[in-house]
Structures are given as C-alpha cells and as structure tokens.
Amino acid sequence: MTIEEITARICAFRDARNWMQFHNPKDMAVAIAAEAGELMQHFVWKQPDQIPEVIQVKRAELTDEIADVAILLFELAHNLDIPLTEAMQAKLDRNEKRYPVDKARGNNLKYNELGA
Amino acid sequence: MTIEEITARICAFRDARNWMQFHNPKDMAVAIAAEAGELMQHFVWKQPDQIPEVIQVKRAELTDEIADVAILLFELAHNLDIPLTEAMQAKLDRNEKRYPVDKARGNNLKYNELGA
Amino acid sequence: MTIEEITARICAFRDARNWMQFHNPKDMAVAIAAEAGELMQHFVWKQPDQIPEVIQVKRAELTDEIADVAILLFELAHNLDIPLTEAMQAKLDRNEKRYPVDKARGNNLKYNELGA
Amino acid sequence: MTIEEITARICAFRDARNWMQFHNPKDMAVAIAAEAGELMQHFVWKQPDQIPEVIQVKRAELTDEIADVAILLFELAHNLDIPLTEAMQAKLDRNEKRYPVDKARGNNLKYNELGA
Numbered sequence: 001m002t003i004e005e006i007t008a009r010i011c012a013f014r015d016a017r018n019w020m021q022f023h024n025p026k027d028m029a030v031a032i033a034a035e036a037g038e039l040m041q042h043f044v045w046k047q048p049d050q051i052p053e054v055i056q057v058k059r060a061e062l063t064d065e066i067a068d069v070a071i072l073l074f075e076l077a078h079n080l081d082i083p084l085t086e087a088m089q090a091k092l093d094r095n096e097k098r099y100p101v102d103k104a105r106g107n108n109l110k111y112n113e114l115g116a
Numbered sequence: 117m118t119i120e121e122i123t124a125r126i127c128a129f130r131d132a133r134n135w136m137q138f139h140n141p142k143d144m145a146v147a148i149a150a151e152a153g154e155l156m157q158h159f160v161w162k163q164p165d166q167i168p169e170v171i172q173v174k175r176a177e178l179t180d181e182i183a184d185v186a187i188l189l190f191e192l193a194h195n196l197d198i199p200l201t202e203a204m205q206a207k208l209d210r211n212e213k214r215y216p217v218d219k220a221r222g223n224n225l226k227y228n229e230l231g232a
Numbered sequence: 233m234t235i236e237e238i239t240a241r242i243c244a245f246r247d248a249r250n251w252m253q254f255h256n257p258k259d260m261a262v263a264i265a266a267e268a269g270e271l272m273q274h275f276v277w278k279q280p281d282q283i284p285e286v287i288q289v290k291r292a293e294l295t296d297e298i299a300d301v302a303i304l305l306f307e308l309a310h311n312l313d314i315p316l317t318e319a320m321q322a323k324l325d326r327n328e329k330r331y332p333v334d335k336a337r338g339n340n341l342k343y344n345e346l347g348a
Numbered sequence: 349m350t351i352e353e354i355t356a357r358i359c360a361f362r363d364a365r366n367w368m369q370f371h372n373p374k375d376m377a378v379a380i381a382a383e384a385g386e387l388m389q390h391f392v393w394k395q396p397d398q399i400p401e402v403i404q405v406k407r408a409e410l411t412d413e414i415a416d417v418a419i420l421l422f423e424l425a426h427n428l429d430i431p432l433t434e435a436m437q438a439k440l441d442r443n444e445k446r447y448p449v450d451k452a453r454g455n456n457l458k459y460n461e462l463g464a
Contacts, residue, residue: 001118001119001201001205002117002118002119003117003118003119006201006204006205009205009208010208013208013211013212016217016221017215017217017220017221017222018221018222019220019224021222022224022277022279024164024167025159025167025170025171025178026159026162026164026167026170027276027277029152029155029156029158029159030156030159030272030275030276030378031276031277032152032155032156032185033149033152033153033155033156033269033272033381033382033385034269034272034273034276034381035152036145036148036149036151036152036153036185036269037149037152037265037266037268037269037270037272037273037381038269038273039145039148039149040145040146040148040149040262040265040266040269041266041269041270042145043141043142043145043146043262044259044262044263044266045254045259045263045456046142046456047254047456048140048142050456051140051141051142054141054142055141055196059196059198062141062196062198063196063198063203063206064203064207066189066192066193066196066198066200066203067200067203067204067206067207068207069148069152069185069189070186070189070193070200070203070204071204071207071208073182073186073189074204076182077182077186080175080178080179080182082175082178082179082182084182084183084186085117085122087179087180087182087183087186088122088183088186088187088190089117089122089125090179090183091180091183091184091187092125092126092129092187095129096129099133101132101133104133104135105132105133105134106133106134106137108135108138108393108394108395108398138393138395143392143393146262146388146391146392147392147393149265149266149269149385149388150265150385150388150389150392152385153265153381153382153384153385153386153388153389154385154389156378156381156382156385157382157385157386160375160378160379160382161340161370161375161379162340163340163370166340224279224282233350233351233433233437234349234350234351235349235350235351238433238436238437241437241440242440245440245443245444248449248453249447249449249452249453249454250453250454251452251456253454254456256396256399257391257399257402257403257410258391258394258396258399258402261384261387261388261390261391262388262391264384264387264388264417265381265384265385265387265388267384268377268380268381268383268384268385268417269381269384271377271380271381272377272378272380272381274377275373275374275377275378278374280372280374283372283373283374286373286374287373287428291428291430294373294428294430295428295430295435295438296435296439298421298424298425298428298430298432298435299432299435299436299438299439300439301380301384301417301421302418302421302425302432302435302436303436303439303440305414305417305418305421306436308414309414309418312403312407312410312411312414314407314410314411314414316414316415316418317349317354319411319412319414319415319418320354320415320418320419320422321349321354321357322411322415323412323415323416323419324357324358324361324419327361328361331365333364333365336365336367337364337365337366338365338366338369340367340370
C-alpha cells in the first residue's frame with residue numbers, strides 16, 4: 001500500500017466528519033508534537049538496559065503512538081501539497097551528501113562537525 | 117513507492133554508516149520528538165491569519181522537518197518490527213468506531229466526550 | 233520563598249531516594265520536554281473560544297503539569313551550576329534590547345524580523 | 349529574588365509591548381513545549397560519555413533555553429492564577445507520598461509500579 005493510498009483514507013475519514021475546519025497547519029503541527037511527546041514519554045528515565053522491557057511491555061501503546069504521528073504527518077504533508085515520498089527521497093539525497101560514508105561511518109557527529 | 121521501499125533505503129543509509137549502534141528506540145523517540153518540535157517551532161505565536169504566510173515563506177523548512185520526522189518514524193517502526201501500514205490502518209479502524217460520523221461530525225470533542 | 237529554597241527541597245527529595253544516578257542532563261531535558269508535551273496536550277485541537285473551558289475544567293491537571301516542568305527545570309539548572317534567577321534576568325535584559333518597545337509593541341514579529 | 353519578583357518583571361516586559369493579546373494559555377503551552385524541545389535538541393543522539401562535552405561546549409545555549417522555558421512557565425502560571433511556589437510544594441508533598449524512601453530508593457520505577 002502506498003503513502004498516497006493511506007493518505008486518501010485519512011482524508012476521507014476527516015472529510016466525513018467535517019474536520020478540515022480544525023486541521024489548519026499550526027494545529028496539526030501542535031498535534032504531531034504532542035503525539036511525538038506521548039511516544040517519547042514511554043522512555044523517560046529509562047536506562048539502556050530497561051529499553052528491551054519497555055518495547056516488549058508497551059508494544060501496543062508504542063504501535064498506537066507511532067500510528068498517530070504517522071497519520072497526522074501524512075495528512076499535514078497532503079494539506080500543504082508536499083509530496084511526502086519525494087520530500088523523504090530529497091532529504092535522503094541530501095543526507096547522503098552531508099554524511100559521506102567514509103567520514104560519517106561509526107560516529108554520531110553532525111554534518112557540520114565532520115572534518116574536511 | 118511504498119512505505120516498505122522507502123524504509124529499505126533508510127535502513128541501507130543507516131547501515132552503510134554503521135549507525136544502528138546509536139538508533140536504539142529511546143534515542144529514536146527523542147529524535148522524533150525533537151524534530152516534531154522543530155516543525156512546530158515555525159508556528160509558535162502565529163495568529164490564524166498569519167499561518168498562510170508561514171506556509172508560503174517557510175515551505176522549504178516545513179518540507180524538510182516533515183521529511184525528518186517521517187524518516188525517523190519509518191525506521192523506528194521497522195526497528196520495532198511494527199508494520200507501519202497495518203498499524204495506521206488499525207488505528208484508522210479504531211478511530212472510525214471511536215468517532216462515529218453522526219456524533220463526531222463538525223465538532224472536535226474527544227471520543228470519550230462524545231455523548232452516548 | 234526563593235528559587236534557591238525550593239531547589240534545595242527538590243535536591244533533598246532526589247538525594248533521599250538516591251536518584252542522582254538517573255538525573256543526567258540528557259534524561260532531565262527529555263523529561264522536561266515530555267512534561268511540557270503533557271501540558272500542551274490539554275490544548276490540542278482546541279479553538280480559541282474553547283480555551284476558557286479548558287483552563288477551568290483542567291485546572292488541577294494544568295497546575296500539576298506546570299509544577300512538574302518547574303521542578304525538573306529548577307533541578308536541571310542547579311545540576312548544571314546555572315543560577316536560574318540570573319539566567320532569567322540576563323535573558324530578559326537581552327529581550328529588552330532585541331525587542332525595543334517602539335518596534336515590538338503590538339506585533340508578534342521575531343526580533344530578527346523587526347525592521348531597522 | 350523570589351519567583352513573584354521575577355514574574356512581575358516578565359509581566360511588565362510583556363505589557364510594555366502589549367503582548368498579552370498573543371499570550372493565551374494555548375499559545376504559551378505551545379511555546380513552552382517548543383522551547384523545551386530546543387533544550388532537548390542539544391542532547392539528541394548523544395551517548396552518555398558525550399554529555400559532559402555537550403554541557404561544556406553548549407553552556408551558553410543551555411542557559412538560554414532553560415531561561416526561556418522558565419520565563420514562559422512563570423508567566424503562564426501567573427496568567428492562570430496558579431501560585432507557582434505553592435503548586436511546586438504541593439507536587440513535592442504528593443511525590444513524597446507516592447515515592448516513599450524505603451520503596452523508591454535507588455530505582456526509577458513509576459509510583460504505580462512500586463510494590464505494596
């Protein structure tokens with residue numbers, strides 16, 4: 001199933017409820033950040049050795065939060081006439097230039113911290 | 117292009133750089149929330165009548181932030197063995213039950229605030 | 233009661249539980265962002281005319297979330313040896329220069345958008 | 349200097365610029381979450397052994413972001429007629445009951461995960 005097909009379902013769901021009036025870009029960005037916060041909330045204070053337990057015990061909640069963020073994100077991109085697939089490809093193209101394999105391999109430096 | 121195909125490219129990008137060591141679920145959730153915060157940052161303090169200008173003037177930045185969130189989200193779902201398409205469909209199924217058209221139409225109440 | 237006095241109580245609470253081992257600056261910043269997300273969550277999708285109802289009905293929750301953010305923020309500043317009172321004063325000093333009254337009055341432009 | 353005294357300065361700064369019109373509780377909660385996101389952004393992807401370098405190299409930025417969150421938080425509490433000092437004390441009182449020393453000492457379990 002493509003991003004476009006899921007997005008069509010999301011927009012049909014919204015329009016059947018006449019919710020476009022609430023889905024301005026600001027409120028959507030706020031909702032995305034709030035849902036991303038809920039996703040992160042499951043990991044707050046967790047030590048590295050506790051993460052496997054979190055992803056096992058909270059699997060349903062994590063799945064739910066990830067879906068929530070994705071549903072809002074697909075719709076926002078659509079509302080802004082941003083083709084999400086192309087935007088992601090363009091960003092990956094850029095990241096491949098910003099993070100050349102020989103310099104970025106095995107470290108987590110930002111692209112502007114990688115030496116010449 | 118499907119979610120699975122883009123996800124394969126994202127994982128290939130990551131693995132060529134040996135970055136899986138940094139991409140534990142907690143750090144990915146933190147990164148997603150931070151990027152969602154950057155997306156929201158463009159709308160802080162903006163009044164409704166200023167939003168059209170934001171989405172015009174900041175189009176490149178918004179596209180970039182949306183792509184960043186999506187790239188991280190696709191990878192996190194993959195790393196957790198969560199099939200994103202199915203998770204989104206399941207959430208939409210649930211939302212269709214939680215928000216029946218006749219009760220949810222035209223209002224922004226939460227499902228647990230919709231009267232019987 | 234001063235910021236310093238409350239901060240002393242926060243640190244005593246933490247130390248009695250031997251929690252400093254968990255309170256590294258990264259995990260504290262993550263916790264602050266997560267709690268700020270919970271505070272924001274109460275306003276998601278709310279229209280301007282619905283905000284008065286939110287702040288009335290959710291008064292206890294909002295008070296709680298604000299206190300949570302403040303408690304973590306006071307401790308983080310303390311752990312980083314950042315005198316919070318001085319940091320706030322210094323930021324207000326800077327904002328007074330960045331946002332001169334005659335240019336900033338009545339608009340919500342960013343300091344770098346205010347004309348010369 | 350007390351929280352009340354700093355809050356008075358914050359409100360005077362705001363009122364001299366006639367900004368109360370923008371400072372509704374929703375937009376303030378959004379701004380707080382966005383600033384908390386900026387604070388967290390400095391730690392994204394950082395491994396435990398890299399945190400000391402972050403807090404040394406980014407000291408000015410961290411101080412600035414902490415002050416930003418605090419300034420907004422003090423004003424929001426004031427605007428909502430929430431006495432911040434009392435709210436923090438009340439929350440600490442509650443946390444002392446939720447996390448009794450003998451059960452909470454040395455672990456990071458949530459209060460509802462602490463055994464009877």
